[in-house]
Every structure is written in C-alpha cells, then in structure tokens.
Amino acid sequence: MPWKEFNTVDLRFQFVLDSFQNGVNFTQLCAQYGISTKCGYKWKERFLREGKEGLLDRKKTPKNSPAKIAEETILEIIKIKNNRKFWGAKKILELYKKQFPDRKAPNRSTIERILKKAGLQDTKRKRRPTNSGQRISMPEKATIPNHVWTVDFKGWWYTPEREKVNPLTVRDDYSKYILSIKTLKKGDIASVKAEFTRLFSIYGLPDVIRSDNGPPFASMQSLWGLTKLSVWWLSLGIKLDRIQPGKPYQNGSHERMHRDMARELQHEIVGNITLFQKLFDKWRIDFNRN
Structure with a gap:
C-alpha cells in the first residue's frame, strides 16, 4: 500500500490534531514533525482562532509599510530633480518640504534611493586620500652637491x-x-x-x-x-x-x-x-x- 501524500497544510493540521491527544509530550511531538516548540504553539493557536484556514502561509509583506512612499511623492521628487539637475538629495528634500508642508516628507536616504532607481543619481567623485598630498618630510634646501x-x-x-x-x-x-x-x-x-x-x-x-x-x-x-x-x-x-x-x-x-x-x-x-x-x-x- 503506497504512502499517503500530504501537503504542508495537511501536515500542520495532522500535527494540531495529534497535539490534542491525551498524554502527548508536546516537545517530542514538535521534534517528530521537525519544527520548534515555538512554531508548534503558533500553528496550534492559529488553528484555535481561525480553524484550518489559519494553517495557510501568510504573506510576509506588512499590510501597512511605514517605508512605502506614495506614488505622487515619487513623481514630485523626480520632477524637482529634472528641474534642478545639479541638486542632490539634501536640497531636493528641503524644497519638497517647502512645496508640500502638509505632507510627510521622506527622509534623505529614501530620496537618494528613488533617484538611483530612476537613473538620476549623480555619481560621487572619488576623493583623494587625505595623506596623498602631504609632504613626507619637510622640504630641505640643498647645501652641497648630491644633497x-x-x-x-x-x-x-x-x-x-x-x-x-x-x-x-x-x-x-x-x-x-x-x-x-x-x-x-x-x-x-x-x-x-x-x-x-x-x-x-x-x-x-x-x-x-x-x-x-x-x-x-x-x-x-x-x-x-x-x-x-x-x-x-x-x-x-x-x-x-x-x-x-x-x-x-x-x-x-x-x-x-x-x-x-x-x-x-x-x-x-x-x-x-x-x-x-x-x-x-x-x-x-x-x-x-x-
């Protein structure tokens, strides 16, 4: 007789049913299913609240992402950059705050990320090492040949x-x-x-x-x-x-x-x-x- 095939939700459901049996050692049961005790309690609590639907995987993206920028904000930032081609994120942020005082302004790093994705970020020039232009020794005035x-x-x-x-x-x-x-x-x-x-x-x-x-x-x-x-x-x-x-x-x-x-x-x-x-x-x- 072939083994019965289970999908992930069926396995979680079977685990929850087994956990309700009298005298079961919950820690050993979790080890038998290859999950941690914390994970076992999570599936058990979800089942009690939502039934079998609670055993489904959930999207990891939060419903309300505080870092998510409104499309209109992105468009305004790009518009400012196109009108001020030589401005960086700092000056663009200040102008955005003046133009839209009632809106919550993004931070500077967010503006830099928007400009970079739009291909509008200026490449920074590499600075010379601070010690490369210094004299290794004090200049000496020649006093004899071969000095x-x-x-x-x-x-x-x-x-x-x-x-x-x-x-x-x-x-x-x-x-x-x-x-x-x-x-x-x-x-x-x-x-x-x-x-x-x-x-x-x-x-x-x-x-x-x-x-x-x-x-x-x-x-x-x-x-x-x-x-x-x-x-x-x-x-x-x-x-x-x-x-x-x-x-x-x-x-x-x-x-x-x-x-x-x-x-x-x-x-x-x-x-x-x-x-x-x-x-x-x-x-x-x-x-x-x-």
Missing part, C-alpha cells in the same frame, strides 16, 4: 613621425647640473628605475629626491602615496620630498629648466626618438657648461 635631486617628466612632445616623447629629467638642486634627460619608451616604474640605477652608479646616492605627486613617483591610491619606485628609494636610505598638488613653484628651479628646454628645442624637433635623444644630450651638455 637634493629633483625629478620630473617634461611633458608630451611629438616628433614629425607622430611618436610621443615625454623625457624624464633629473637634476642636482644645488649645482643645477642636469644629470639626465632621457627619452623613455615607457614612463613606467621599471623604465624610470633603470635610469636611476644608471645615475646612482655614476653619481652616487642623493640624500633627498624631490618630485611631484604623479606616477610613477607617487600614487593617490596607496598609503602615503608610495609606489614601488618610491619604496625602492626609501630602502636605499633616500628621503622623499613630494611637492603639494597644484604647487609647481615648490619645484620651481626644475620647472624653469623645462621652460628653457621648450623655448630652445621646440623648433628643432626633427626625426625620430633616437635623434631626439641626441638633441637632448647635446642641449644638456651645453646647458651644464653655462
């Missing part, structure tokens, strides 16, 4: 063959001697590190290297703006001095040298990157002699 080196990229130039040239420039801040003007195929950490390795082998190590906050010297996404290149400098015992964002005058001598380069070489740009490097080498030698 402070300054480094930067000149900025993009194009050859007649449309090759990009962004020369790396390194200078001794005390003597104003240009240590290197290097046309790198890539301005990445590996390429810059290779050039500094060459310079260290020739001139030795400086006490301080001053740079801006751009890559590969610094990173706005890491602690204290450190990169693998700047960590390498620190491991060699070199102090880091990064100028503050938007203040190129803190490395003013280096910037003036770049202006001299642009003024004197801008009209001599010919050939490819190889010829460019020869032009830079000649200009560097002439500059250092003067």
Whole structure:
C-alpha cells in the first residue's frame, strides 16, 4: 500500500490534531514533525482562532509599510530633480518640504534611493586620500652637491613621425647640473628605475629626491602615496620630498629648466626618438657648461 501524500497544510493540521491527544509530550511531538516548540504553539493557536484556514502561509509583506512612499511623492521628487539637475538629495528634500508642508516628507536616504532607481543619481567623485598630498618630510634646501635631486617628466612632445616623447629629467638642486634627460619608451616604474640605477652608479646616492605627486613617483591610491619606485628609494636610505598638488613653484628651479628646454628645442624637433635623444644630450651638455 503506497504512502499517503500530504501537503504542508495537511501536515500542520495532522500535527494540531495529534497535539490534542491525551498524554502527548508536546516537545517530542514538535521534534517528530521537525519544527520548534515555538512554531508548534503558533500553528496550534492559529488553528484555535481561525480553524484550518489559519494553517495557510501568510504573506510576509506588512499590510501597512511605514517605508512605502506614495506614488505622487515619487513623481514630485523626480520632477524637482529634472528641474534642478545639479541638486542632490539634501536640497531636493528641503524644497519638497517647502512645496508640500502638509505632507510627510521622506527622509534623505529614501530620496537618494528613488533617484538611483530612476537613473538620476549623480555619481560621487572619488576623493583623494587625505595623506596623498602631504609632504613626507619637510622640504630641505640643498647645501652641497648630491644633497637634493629633483625629478620630473617634461611633458608630451611629438616628433614629425607622430611618436610621443615625454623625457624624464633629473637634476642636482644645488649645482643645477642636469644629470639626465632621457627619452623613455615607457614612463613606467621599471623604465624610470633603470635610469636611476644608471645615475646612482655614476653619481652616487642623493640624500633627498624631490618630485611631484604623479606616477610613477607617487600614487593617490596607496598609503602615503608610495609606489614601488618610491619604496625602492626609501630602502636605499633616500628621503622623499613630494611637492603639494597644484604647487609647481615648490619645484620651481626644475620647472624653469623645462621652460628653457621648450623655448630652445621646440623648433628643432626633427626625426625620430633616437635623434631626439641626441638633441637632448647635446642641449644638456651645453646647458651644464653655462
């Protein structure tokens, strides 16, 4: 004889009937049906109040949801946003309260959720880490050669063959001697590190290297703006001095040298990157002699 099939309501009904039997251990009965004692009392109480209908599953959504926003409120919020495209949730909420003083205003987070679902929420700009623009050490005035080196990229130039040239420039801040003007195929950490390795082998190590906050010297996404290149400098015992964002005058001598380069070489740009490097080498030698 096959087992009789029960649906969930039938099982609950059978459980309630069994619970009314004399001498039944209610806790053991609940365990037999695989439910908790609290759940067992719930079904028993529902049956006593509502009969078998009380054993049906109920919708979990509350009848009166305090967080539910009226459709007219949503439409008014979207209307305000369309008329004030650059306003955020805070200002929209204040205007809504003024326009509809008799209505219960939604909170700010609810307005943000409405705007987001409607595709009207402005994307927030990522803020720079607060420590990325700070100087790691106090700026030092160079007192002897090899005390402070300054480094930067000149900025993009194009050859007649449309090759990009962004020369790396390194200078001794005390003597104003240009240590290197290097046309790198890539301005990445590996390429810059290779050039500094060459310079260290020739001139030795400086006490301080001053740079801006751009890559590969610094990173706005890491602690204290450190990169693998700047960590390498620190491991060699070199102090880091990064100028503050938007203040190129803190490395003013280096910037003036770049202006001299642009003024004197801008009209001599010919050939490819190889010829460019020869032009830079000649200009560097002439500059250092003067």
